[in-house]
Amino acid sequence: METMAKDGAAQEATVTPNKDVSEDKPKGYTVIYVSGGPGSGKSTQCAKIAPYFGFCHLSVGDLLEAEVETGSEYGKMIEDCKKEGRLVPSDLVVKLLQQAMQRSQNKKFVIDGFPRNEENRAAAESIMKIEPDFVLFLDCSEEEMKRRLLNRNQGRVDDNINTIQKRLKVYFECTLPVINYYSAKGKVRKIDAEGSPEEVFEAIKDVFFELKEKHGETAGRP
Template identity: 55%
Template sequence: MSRRVRSLSKLISVAKPCLLNQADAGIVSQTRSPTINFVLGGPGVGKGTQCARIAETYGFTHLSVGDLLRKDISSNSVYGDMILETITKGKIVSSEVTVILLKSAIESSQTDRFLIDGFPRSEENRVAYEQLIGIEPEVVLFFDCNEEEMMKRVLHRNQGRVDDNIDTTKERLRVFEAYSLPVIRYYSQKGKLHKINATGTEDEIFKRLRPIFAT
């Protein structure tokens, strides 16, 4: 285990009693057991578009970690400035902050079936999730696409995001390869990974996804 992961585990072991409100037991001891699915892939690979279609067709709640972070920036929270600086540089926001936001979104939802888009992006993310939430994902989708196509999609989607520029996207691609591929290998070894060819039209890609959720 790396020094960074050991440090995070130590931090979480200290913070966990504070984060889990004993008066409101939260996810860990709810009678309902949420269904969690992770959706991974590089920037511009089409995760958000396909998650929206999966959610509408099969009744999931789509939680985009990127959207949660951007919402936190706009709310001027205590984490906002740090999150903005981090994503503007194409880096990964600290795991404890990301997982706290994700945990809050799951607990406040009226549903119990989730597509978590863009998470976990690193081994630290995964360890923090297991420590603070601990619900094993049923399915992990990995949208696979070549770097040239991802770059083209990002630069043409015009969503007004601070990280949609050439320099930041190149850094995000580098970070994805360095930090997310170990997570993908981890879930592949556990037999949970579904690798999706993310080239083609939206309909063609969705057709490849249907057998996973239609069972």
């Protein structure tokens, strides 16, 4: 998996904001948002997509965690949000994402767990001038998401039933409307995320081969 830490030294690639609003996003960039509920498998699938298709995997949850570890003035606020399943203000999240993109030598990004609400989406559009090529939506039942989170065993402070309920509420009330927004623009690629990680990745591959074909990189799935 390509991470911010691994490619952090490179500074050449810059996310130059476009003056021309007719442009989708900074030239030459490919941005895929990976969305879905907590436990739907976003991070698991991004870790497969990144090496297979040559993308940089940026997890906003991980970027926030890294910010806490730097001893940042925002550390306590970020930790409180995570514990309570609340969303961190968009300006901070977008700043961290923008820095990570600028530090990457890659121009192809899978952005894991963002945008989480309408404010996130609007901030990415207006500040970073990012418009995703598509939104990969991992569609999973609430029952299965809860089961996975309660078995995640990564020592996360937010993987307890109380916080999980709050995160699910945020997902249904704030994140799903963003998915619907992109759906109305024909940008959502919905994947059945109930199967095994391998089965889900097979379905995702089709979507990425379609993208490569569109970019003239290949004749499609081999």
